[in-house]
Amino acid sequence: MIPVNTPLLDGNEKKYLIECVETGWISSEGPFITRFEQDFAAYVQRKHAIAVSNGSVALDAAFLALDLEPGSEVILPSFTIISCAAAIVRAGCVPVAVDADPDTWNIDIAQIESRITAKTRAILVVHIYGLPCDMDPIEALAQKYNLQIVEDAAEMHGQTYRGRRCGSFGAISTFSFYPNKLITTGEGGMVLTDSDELAERCRSLRNLCFTPRRRFVHDELGYNWRMTNIQAALGVAQLERIDFILDRKREIGRRYTELLADIPNVRLPLARTSYADSIYWVYGLVLPPDAPFDATEAMRRLGELGIGTRPFFWPMHEQPALHKLGYLQDQQLPVSEHIARYGFYIPSGLALTNEEIEVVAAAVNKVLRF
């Protein structure tokens, strides 16, 4: 079986982990935390980085820190992970879902403005699978309507938009370091901002809102969202390898595109736009609506040939958890609905070998020729 993702930990990971064990720094105190935060902030070109336990709580921290008035509407792509809508709802705001662009699978920018109301306060920008969203028109809308931008860059380590790092846009941005992301700490996340106040607020929320006045006296309820020194040790080692990681991800993407180019009708990831080259966080395939089977069946057939796959995200406007709370009901967003049912991705983890790429491509060529 070729798994959909296997992480590559062949830099200084082992050395730094041994350092944690030998020095006894294994909790959220320890030198790797600050080092990872500083290195990552410098890499993304943000003033502050706050390491947290995963990318989902990074979004929670971002929205709680922004402190939008209850009932504020927040625009987000329907085609994303539940963590995005969950953070909006948990911060007392209302998610407003917009359909995807059929080429990039990112939020369809042309549909944003019509969804802005007197209650809209923010746009959650999520860069999906490999290409960043087109930030210039989004920033223009944010300016025109006085909206905050939150940037979920969980899939975009090292990616740039017109030469500027993803994760450096908007009031606050977030990353995930889950093992299938370009940089991993096992579990982990980061919140980044240039604002001293937002950074302070996130640090406080991350650490139970302790007050400097008297330890164990709290003015507010916070969370334990701390990252451990062990996780940060992995992060520091991984970040040292980011240039190699980006090159290799792009190489895997290019190779798949060559090997799969002549399958009729199947949509491959877009290699580039006018503002960025894909980093192929995952290599997604989308079947046409008239395909003789859907993604579930394609994944089953590939599984029989020993190829691991994952389905695409399921749209926010089709989430029972959100419907139950009264959000995003009775909406039709055809692009998101189509790619959720006919899209899936194939192995593209960093430990994938060139031979495995050939094996996967041969299997895809066999299964998707109809």
Ligand SMILES: *Cc1c(COP(=O)(O)O)cnc(C)c1O
């Ligand atoms: C992975 C991911 C997250 C969540 O990160 P976790 O670390 O798994 O909690 C959030 N947003 C996007 C776009 C992601 O891809």
